[in-house]
Amino acid sequence: MLNKTKVALVTGGAQRVGAAIVRHLHAQGWTVLVHYRHSQQAAMALVGELHNIRPMSAFSVYANLDKIDEIDALPKRILELTGGLDALVNNASTFYPTRIGRASLDDWNNLISSNARAPFFLSQALNPLLQEAHGTIVNIVDIHAQRPFKQHTIYCMAKAALQMMTYSLAKELAPKVRVNGVAPGAVLWPQAQTASAIANDTQQQILASVPLQRSGCPEDIARTVSFLINDAPYITGQIIAVDGGRSHTLGLE
Numbered sequence: 001m002l003n004k005t006k007v008a009l010v011t012g013g014a015q016r017v018g019a020a021i022v023r024h025l026h027a028q029g030w031t032v033l034v035h036y037r038h039s040q041q042a043a044m045a046l047v048g049e050l051h052n053i054r055p056m057s058a059f060s061v062y063a064n065l066d067k068i069d070e071i072d073a074l075p076k077r078i079l080e081l082t083g084g085l086d087a088l089v090n091n092a093s094t095f096y097p098t099r100i101g102r103a104s105l106d107d108w109n110n111l112i113s114s115n116a117r118a119p120f121f122l123s124q125a126l127n128p129l130l131q132e133a134h135g136t137i138v139n140i141v142d143i144h145a146q147r148p149f150k151q152h153t154i155y156c157m158a159k160a161a162l163q164m165m166t167y168s169l170a171k172e173l174a175p176k177v178r179v180n181g182v183a184p185g186a187v188l189w190p191q192a193q194t195a196s197a198i199a200n201d202t203q204q205q206i207l208a209s210v211p212l213q214r215s216g217c218p219e220d221i222a223r224t225v226s227f228l229i230n231d232a233p234y235i236t237g238q239i240i241a242v243d244g245g246r247s248h249t250l251g252l253e
């Protein structure tokens with residue numbers, strides 16, 4: 001089915017920050033592909049919500065991004081659904097501590113795969129569609145790609161790789177495809193009582209070091225992604241920190 005509106009794929013788009021990016025782009029008239037792995041119900045509910053606003057303007061797309069064959073199957077699926085792709089937002093991620101002495105090879109594989117390996121292979125697989133559309137990639141990085149977050153060495157290493165991928169692909173995919181990143185600070189705490197959870201006192205310490213003295217919200221990230229996709233035709237190879245100023249105080253607390 002050929003669709004003339006612009007099409008964006010948001011990985012991990014069923015909930016939290018990804019869903020905010022999906023809703024924001026959709027409200028601007030984009031057709032959205034909501035990628036999910038475990039969050040099928042949330043993805044279906046979001047697609048239903050967006051269909052009610054504009055029929056046939058949202059589709060869910062399943063893939064376990066740890067599996068290269070599932071990544072490689074996506075271009076065909078996207079062509080069937082929307083006939084092309086204008087923007088890829090690499091948002092999917094896993095996040096949890098890996099204390100020294102306790103980190104395992106599984107931790108390494110999970111964190112490196114979701115935050116660095118998958119964005120690379122997905123960008124590579126979708127590059128022909130993006131070249132065709134003169135499209136764009138936005139990688140959701142982290143301010144901790146540059147300054148470490150205690151007890152999260154492997155996650156920080158993975159995001160540092162994603163940061164370098166942003167700079168490198170901006171050169172490799174130019175002149176047709178722009179590649180940029182957004183680096184969130186404290187935007188949405190991981191769910192309590194999960195492996196990712198951040199203790200209350202650590203949350204308070206983090207917020208105390210934010211010059212704007214508060215956390216951000218998923219819409220802050222969505223607005224910046226939208227800026228890079230829609231309003232920044234001469235920007236490539238840049239990463240914008242959306243962190244209330246925290247990256248300037250990190251490591252100086």
Ligand SMILES: NC(=O)c1ccc[n+]([C@@H]2O[C@H](COP(=O)([O-])OP(=O)(O)OC[C@H]3O[C@@H](n4cnc5c(N)ncnc54)[C@H](OP(=O)(O)O)[C@@H]3O)[C@@H](O)[C@H]2O)c1
Binds near residue numbers: 014092094183
């Ligand atoms: N939240 C923050 O304050 C914050 C701060 C700094 C950076 N960030 C970055 O901003 C982005 C969004 O943050 P978030 O907190 O909203 O993310 P999140 O809830 O931790 O994860 C988003 C989604 O990623 C998907 N995912 C993870 N591994 C996957 C895999 N191997 N294959 C397929 N899907 C996978 C999951 O989808 P399913 O549920 O469908 O499995 C998950 O719901 C991430 O890149 C994160 O690193 C966030």
